[in-house]
Amino acid sequence: MSEIQVSIQLPVLDLSQPVHPSFLSSLSKACQEWGFFYVTNHGISKGMFDKVCSLSKHIFSNPTDTKLKLGPLSCIKTYTPHFIASPYFESLRVAGPDFLASAKASADVLFGQQSSEFSEILHEYGIKMMEISKRIIKIILMCLGDGCESRFFESDFSKCHGYMRIVNYTPPETVIEKEVEGLGMHTDMSCITVVYQDETGGLQMRSKEEGKWMDISPCENSLVVNVGDLMQAWSNGRLRSSEHRVVLKRFINRLSVAFFWCFEDDKVILAPEEVVGDGCSRTYRSFTCLDYLKFRENNEEGKFDRIAYTVKDFAGIKQ
Numbered sequence: 001m002s003e004i005q006v007s008i009q010l011p012v013l014d015l016s017q018p019v020h021p022s023f024l025s026s027l028s029k030a031c032q033e034w035g036f037f038y039v040t041n042h043g044i045s046k047g048m049f050d051k052v053c054s055l056s057k058h059i060f061s062n063p064t065d066t067k068l069k070l071g072p073l074s075c076i077k078t079y080t081p082h083f084i085a086s087p088y089f090e091s092l093r094v095a096g097p098d099f100l101a102s103a104k105a106s107a108d109v110l111f112g113q114q115s116s117e118f119s120e121i122l123h124e125y126g127i128k129m130m131e132i133s134k135r136i137i138k139i140i141l142m143c144l145g146d147g148c149e150s151r152f153f154e155s156d157f158s159k160c161h162g163y164m165r166i167v168n169y170t171p172p173e174t175v176i177e178k179e180v181e182g183l184g185m186h187t188d189m190s191c192i193t194v195v196y197q198d199e200t201g202g203l204q205m206r207s208k209e210e211g212k213w214m215d216i217s218p219c220e221n222s223l224v225v226n227v228g229d230l231m232q233a234w235s236n237g238r239l240r241s242s243e244h245r246v247v248l249k250r251f252i253n254r255l256s257v258a259f260f261w262c263f264e265d266d267k268v269i270l271a272p273e274e275v276v277g278d279g280c281s282r283t284y285r286s287f288t289c290l291d292y293l294k295f296r297e298n299n300e301e302g303k304f305d306r307i308a309y310t311v312k313d314f315a316g317i318k319q
């Protein structure tokens, strides 16, 4: 990989402080330009991340045959083995609203009845992530102005649900290149995604105009937030769902936990008139969330290196 890589300074949303208008304007710019920012004082302790990571590592250290009991061909289907998203990527999914039941279903298969630690901590993590996501989306709606938060939070976002994907990246030991792609370029199918990445780094986003890769470096005690496709369409393109990827350094294992906060499956997504704004034209037709998820599923099979289609291809109106 030979692209130039640049670092950028993204705003940090401090959830323990009231939001100042000057901060809203920098957040608003970041959401338009990059679709990425950080959040801090989110209420999840370092101890909790450490626990989630160590229990997850323990799960991924199981033999492949054991993990495949949760794999795509099993009835649980929470585990994605290597060579689906990339050769170096494997993941475990824990879905809400009952995070406890979802995590327990996986843990029971792997460890039998004695392991409740994993499900309990993932339950707590999921509930916290739901709360954090709601607070973040309210602030993002404030960025759109015109009282969008009070107008649209209840009507459009109160039925949102979340799920997390714990990802274990194992880079190859034998490659000559200094870095390899652990997860190819894609956009997220969420409203927003809230990511914990360990200190290894490697998350990168693609700039709007020049298509340069920018490092989204790990920042202590902070989580990374990115705008997803559903929010890009709902906001009529005023919020950007950026292409991003994960690069891996040789020999360094990486763990991340991405929380995807999404509209309910049967939600009809159409930007409200007030969000489109007077004199502006609509850039997305209406569509249901599930139809978009299916469209992506049908276009992604067997493609590691990049996801060629996004919500623009699915529902964008050609201007």
Ligand SMILES: O=C(O)CCC(=O)C(=O)O
Pocket: 165, 167, 183, 188, 195, 196, 197, 203, 244, 245, 246, 256, 257, 258
């Ligand atoms: O592993 C990461 O840091 C991000 C993963 C990601 O982009 C995704 O799962 O959609």
Ligand SMILES: [Fe+2]
Pocket: 186, 187, 188, 193, 244
């Ligand atoms: Fe992503």
